[in-house]
Amino acid sequence: MNSFDIELVSVSKSFAGIPVVQDLNLQIPRGEFVSILGPSGCGKTTTLNMIAGFNTPSSGDVRVRGKSQNRIPPERRNLGLVFQNYALFPHMTVAENVGFGLRMRGTPKAEIGKAVDAALRSVRLDGFGSRYPKALSGGQQQRVALARAIAPKPSVLLLDEPLSNLDLKLREAMRIELKEIQEQLDMTFVYVTHDQEEAMAMSDRIVVMWQGAIAQQGEPASIYRNPATRFVADFVGRSNILSVRRSIPGPTFLELCIDGTQIVLRSDCAGNNAVQSCCIRPESIALLNGSDSGTGPQNRLDGVVRRIVNLGAHVELLVEVATGLSLMVLVPSSRSSLVPELASTVTLGIDPQDVQVLSD
Amino acid sequence: MNRVLTCLFWLAIALVLTFITLPLAVVVAASLSPSSAVTFLPWEWTTVWYGNLLADRWLQPFLLSVKIATVVAGISGVLGVLAAYAVVYERLPGSTAIMAGLLSPLSVPQIVKGVAIVLFLSIIGLQGVLGTPALIAAHVVLALPFVTRMAATSLANFDGNLDRAAQSLGATKRQRLQHIVLPMIKPGVLSGVTFAFIISFNNIPLSVFLVRPGDTTLPIAVINYLEYSLDPVMAAVNVASMIFILTVIFLFEKVGGFSAQLHGGSK
Numbered sequence: 001m002n003s004f005d006i007e008l009v010s011v012s013k014s015f016a017g018i019p020v021v022q023d024l025n026l027q028i029p030r031g032e033f034v035s036i037l038g039p040s041g042c043g044k045t046t047t048l049n050m051i052a053g054f055n056t057p058s059s060g061d062v063r064v065r066g067k068s069q070n071r072i073p074p075e076r077r078n079l080g081l082v083f084q085n086y087a088l089f090p091h092m093t094v095a096e097n098v099g100f101g102l103r104m105r106g107t108p109k110a111e112i113g114k115a116v117d118a119a120l121r122s123v124r125l126d127g128f129g130s131r132y133p134k135a136l137s138g139g140q141q142q143r144v145a146l147a148r149a150i151a152p153k154p155s156v157l158l159l160d161e162p163l164s165n166l167d168l169k170l171r172e173a174m175r176i177e178l179k180e181i182q183e184q185l186d187m188t189f190v191y192v193t194h195d196q197e198e199a200m201a202m203s204d205r206i207v208v209m210w211q212g213a214i215a216q217q218g219e220p221a222s223i224y225r226n227p228a229t230r231f232v233a234d235f236v237g238r239s240n241i242l243s244v245r246r247s248i249p250g251p252t253f254l255e256l257c258i259d260g261t262q263i264v265l266r267s268d269c270a271g272n273n274a275v276q277s278c279c280i281r282p283e284s285i286a287l288l289n290g291s292d293s294g295t296g297p298q299n300r301l302d303g304v305v306r307r308i309v310n311l312g313a314h315v316e317l318l319v320e321v322a323t324g325l326s327l328m329v330l331v332p333s334s335r336s337s338l339v340p341e342l343a344s345t346v347t348l349g350i351d352p353q354d355v356q357v358l359s360d
Numbered sequence: 361m362n363r364v365l366t367c368l369f370w371l372a373i374a375l376v377l378t379f380i381t382l383p384l385a386v387v388v389a390a391s392l393s394p395s396s397a398v399t400f401l402p403w404e405w406t407t408v409w410y411g412n413l414l415a416d417r418w419l420q421p422f423l424l425s426v427k428i429a430t431v432v433a434g435i436s437g438v439l440g441v442l443a444a445y446a447v448v449y450e451r452l453p454g455s456t457a458i459m460a461g462l463l464s465p466l467s468v469p470q471i472v473k474g475v476a477i478v479l480f481l482s483i484i485g486l487q488g489v490l491g492t493p494a495l496i497a498a499h500v501v502l503a504l505p506f507v508t509r510m511a512a513t514s515l516a517n518f519d520g521n522l523d524r525a526a527q528s529l530g531a532t533k534r535q536r537l538q539h540i541v542l543p544m545i546k547p548g549v550l551s552g553v554t555f556a557f558i559i560s561f562n563n564i565p566l567s568v569f570l571v572r573p574g575d576t577t578l579p580i581a582v583i584n585y586l587e588y589s590l591d592p593v594m595a596a597v598n599v600a601s602m603i604f605i606l607t608v609i610f611l612f613e614k615v616g617g618f619s620a621q622l623h624g625g626s627k
Contacts, residue, residue: 101531
């Protein structure tokens with residue numbers, strides 16, 4: 001007996017000969033909030049459907065609590081499911097919707113009533129039981145869907161882009177609420193999304209998928225700080241991705257010669273001659289005063305401010321550091337005294353630990 | 361400008377409605393005429409002709425028509441739902457061909473169908489079923505495409521996620537059919553069944569070949585009566601059957617009308 005709620009063992013799936021998921025290995029420990037993050041068509045929904053049982057893997061094994069599920073139909077897997085379009089039964093009241101799973105199992109009426117009340121309470125919809133879904137707002141409908149999925153106490157909850165149909169404010173509020181509900185119930189959540197902010201905000205662990213395979217997995221902060229591939233750096237957060245012509249392993253630093261320029265950047269990463277690209281997050285680039293010297297960051301670049309975009313909380317600068325090479329720099333608006341003039345010359349400082357080497 | 365358009369809009373609606381209802385108004389007026397000749401816009405009114413409706417001559421055919429239409433509605437409802445379920449929901453191989461086959465009776469003129477059925481029954485030596493059994497079978501053939509089509513359309517519009525949601529909640533196939541699929545397609549099926557009832561109740565071209573003398577459906581009784589006389593009793597029969605059909609439509613609407621649930625409100 002191991003402590004993984006869900007295991008995918010070299011799972012592949014193709015539709016009409018076209019591979020959608022390829023040799024996927026994934027282990028999801030009990031009680032974890034895991035997000036499967038990726039652009040549309042990356043195979044994340046197919047992966048979720050294989051866990052739920054709506055798609056059968058072409059090869060490989062899906063296990064729930066150590067038990068192979070390949071021959072078990074979806075209705076016997078005891079997994080909760082929440083859809084993007086809510087998928088509430090329109091001809092049933094909220095209470096009938098939430099009680100549906102237990103009713104199908106033949107649970108006694110009194111028990112169903114209690115479970116429905118508890119589930120509605122946990123999504124803060126007590127008193128809505130007698131309404132019909134169409135009488136509720138989108139956010140309320142999605143919370144009913146959530147209550148319906150958790151009422152039969154499934155071992156795992158699968159969520160397929162559940163917040164995508166909601167507006168931004170509600171989406172942000174629901175992120176926090178979802179995370180709280182997950183912690184309260186101590187339930188394993190597998191959350192499929194294309195929204196990297198959503199995944200960052202809620203997950204214990206993020207699995208980034210691309211082209212049917214896992215591009216990288218880890219804690220949100222480590223994925224953001226140390227993206228492994230060019231795709232992850234580009235997809236998760238904003239970044240300056242630079243092509244590397246040549247890399248020279250030094251005694252303590254890796255020296256990266258940036259393609260098409262004379263620029264050499266030092267990186268703390270371990271690497272070899274084959275490094276193709278590197279990434280620098282825009283907020284980790286500092287604007288240095290002329291007097292600042294020596295002890296500061298070790299990569300110093302002079303450049304000209306070509307564009308200033310006010311983003312509210314931040315100001316985004318586009319600084320041309322060499323012909324054909326501009327870096328995006330993010331400066332907090334609260335330090336507006338630091339924001340330079342358009343076309344002025346600035347010095348950028350980049351700590352070697354913020355220069356992340358990427359593999360393709 | 362807008363005012364003029366609005367006026368034209370309502371005028372158009374009024375004209376269309378008049379066009380549709382005026383012939384009916386003529387029949388209603390004729391049924392109330394005190395003269396035994398059929399007249400339109402009589403100056404006096406009487407309901408005396410309606411008294412004749414309870415005579416066996418009209419009551420028996422009416423009851424037979426109701427009986428046949430009810431059975432036809434039931435049978436074609438069940439068969440239509442099953443056919444649509446197999447073709448649309450289970451996606452049987454060759455479903456397009458199956459559907460085309462199910463709808464093919466629509467393409468044969470009813471008179472031709474009537475002759476064909478009589479010939480068929482006599483060739484296989486089953487003239488004995490003429491009358492109620494043959495009428496029911498023939499009307500089912502006629503009504504089935506409508507029910508199947510309606511049920512198929514409802515099923516095609518059915519959100520598969522509802523089914524998946526129910527499945528993830530532990531509902532077996534039978535439970536999903538009973539609690540999710542059938543209730544969701546109920547309005548479509550009920551309108552199909554209503555059509556089936558009316559198609560059977562009003563049918564002449566098929567029935568005329570299949571009734572047994574002395575045991576006819578209401579439309580055939582009307583045809584027979586018209587051969588010898590045209591009087592306000594005729595009009596009264598028609599008005600009564602019109603009112604009956606409207607009542608049937610209304611009742612089916614009531615049963616199937618969960619528009620309140622679909623558009624909000626609470627229980």
